[in-house]
Structures are given as C-alpha cells and as structure tokens.
Amino acid sequence: MARRDEPKVERISEAEHAVMEALWEKSPLSAADVCDRVCAQRDWSMPTVKTLLSRLVAKGAVATEAEGRRFLYTPLIERAAYAGQESRRLVDRLFGGRPASLFAHLAESEALNEDDLAEIERLLKALRS
Amino acid sequence: MARRDEPKVERISEAEHAVMEALWEKSPLSAADVCDRVCAQRDWSMPTVKTLLSRLVAKGAVATEAEGRRFLYTPLIERAAYAGQESRRLVDRLFGGRPASLFAHLAESEALNEDDLAEIERLLKALRS
DNA sequence: CATGGTCGATTACGACTGTAGACGGATCGA
DNA sequence: TCGATCCGTCTACAGTCGTAATCGACCATG
Numbered sequence A, B: 001m002a003r004r005d006e007p008k009v010e011r012i013s014e015a016e017h018a019v020m021e022a023l024w025e026k027s028p029l030s031a032a033d034v035c036d037r038v039c040a041q042r043d044w045s046m047p048t049v050k051t052l053l054s055r056l057v058a059k060g061a062v063a064t065e066a067e068g069r070r071f072l073y074t075p076l077i078e079r080a081a082y083a084g085q086e087s088r089r090l091v092d093r094l095f096g097g098r099p100a101s102l103f104a105h106l107a108e109s110e111a112l113n114e115d116d117l118a119e120i121e122r123l124l125k126a127l128r129s
Numbered sequence C: 001c002a003t004g005g006t007c008g009a010t011t012a013c014g015a016c017t018g019t020a021g022a023c024g025g026a027t028c029g030a
Numbered sequence D: 001t002c003g004a005t006c007c008g009t010c011t012a013c014a015g016t017c018g019t020a021a022t023c024g025a026c027c028a029t030g
Helices: A014-025 A031-041 A046-059 A079-095 A099-108 A114-128 B014-025 B031-041 B046-059 B079-095 B099-108 B114-128
Strands: A062-067 A070-075 B062-067 B070-075
Touching (some): A014 A046, A014 A070, A031 A046, A031 A070, A046 A062, A046 A070, A079 A099, A099 B079, A099 B099, A114 B099, A114 B114, B014 B031, B014 B046, B014 B070, B046 B070
16 A cells, blocks of 8 residues: 655644644635634634644644735645544554454444445445446 | 443543453453553553553443452443444544445545455345345 | 562553633734 | 734643552461
8 A cells, every 4th residue: 555655743633623624624714714613513712723723733734824914724634644544543443454344343233324335335336347 | 223222431542442452352351361461562561551440440341340359350341332433433523424435435545455345245245135 | 466469549640632811913993 | 103903822721541659458478
C-alpha cells in the first residue's frame, strides 16, 4: 500500500474533529463562521472554538491565511485521509487488522440493512471487474 | 435492531482495552495473570495493571470474585458488544452512520486485499441466501 | 509472636481534553 | 484622533488517561 507522506499530524481529538468537519464542509472559514456551524450542534461558545482552531493549527491540521485583520482557516489534511487513518486504527485494534472481520461483525450484529448490502454488493462487483 | 440492555458501561479507554483483551482471551484471571499477559506487549508494571483493573471494575466493565485473599477478574461486557459499539461510533462519526460508506472507503483506499474481498463476498452471499 | 511477602486500595502526577474567561492589539466609526 | 469592537493569543481549570509509588491489611513461616 503506497503510503503517501501525508502531513504527519498528531491525533485529532473528538472536539477538534467537529471543527474539522465544519472546515471540510466548506473552507476557508473565519473563526466566527466555524462557530456558526459547530456551535449549533455542540453547545459551544466562541472561545471554545478558537481554542480548538488554535490547537489544530498547532498540530498542523489546519492552515491560517490572513484576510484583512482576521484569519481564514483551511484544513490541511483531507477528510478521506483522516477517515482512513481512524478506520485503520479501529480495524487494527479490534479486528486484528482484517477489514473482513469488521464487515463480518457488522453483518452479524445486523447493523447492515438492505440498502447497505446492495451498495456493498455493487461496490464489490465494481472492484471485481 | 433489538438493542439488548447491555450493562451500561462508560467508555473504555485505550489502555483499559488492552486489559479487557487479556480477560476476553481467558478469564477469570488474577491481577498477576493479567499482568503476565499484557505487560509483555505494553511495557507496563504491576501497579499500572492494577489501576486499570480497578478502573474497569469501577466502570462496571469487569467483575471481581474473591479467591482466597486475591481477586479474580472477569469481563462483564462481551468483546463483540464492545467491538460493535466502537464500530458504530466510528461509522456514525465518520461515515454518516452508513456502513456502506465505510466499506466504500476501505475499498477505495485499497485497504482491502484479495482475501478480504473474497471473504466479504462469501459473507454477502451467505446473508443473501 | 514477630516479620516479611503479597494483594488490593489509595494517592500521585504529568499530559491531554473540553470548555471558557481575560488580555491586548488592530480597526472602524464618529 | 479616540473610544468601541473584533479577533487571535494566553491563561485557566476541572476531568480523564497513562503510568506508577506507597500504604495498609492479611497470611505464612520461623
């Protein structure tokens, strides 16, 4: 698996992730914009959002760009990369690194509905062609 | 999805999880036994293992049973339940609650090898029958 | 009966996380 | 030009996590 050298970003915490989601949805955004988006779901105040943004910048997960006197924030890591990293963590930790085990588990626990199965089947067929 | 009312256990941390793995592999075990198993991988000392065991007992994830003067520890939650809970968390957080998206992601990132694909295909076929 | 080893329980403590207030500089309106 | 704003930074603080030393009870042995 040709591992691209992604910007080696430290682990993103749960709260930080919520901020990243906002930025992935749209960027660049000012701190106030981010707050508008996340403070709706999580019940946060401006300072909280700013702290999280700072930490993300410190970690190298987000870039700042001055726009006038304020900063605009842009994610440096891609959502897919993050999702992949987290998925791999889970699969490694709980399923001995075998994705098929995860799938088996989901199937067994009936977490897969008809749509999921159909979709997976379709993907599988596509991969096999 | 008929959710059984599992013992509502607080979130198990990474380190605690390592202890749970030991207990899932074999139980009941004394603290020393657990240490034998986990101190091999993680480089821990006895006190560390005992702290983790205590925390797990406090959280209701592990039960104690006196055997002579020492305690024997037994997991109260099942591995599958834990795996399911964590998987759901991941799918909810990163894939909008759609397991198929997780699968798609794994496929796209080439995290699935031939064996995985074959296995999943087999499972899928079994589910469909 | 005294002593030392064995356990679990208690305490410690630094790092990280979640959450937020206070500070200080830049800026815009008056 | 002067204060009211806006914004990023610094500071704070309680809770959790990872890691471990220490304490106190208990039992076996001399």
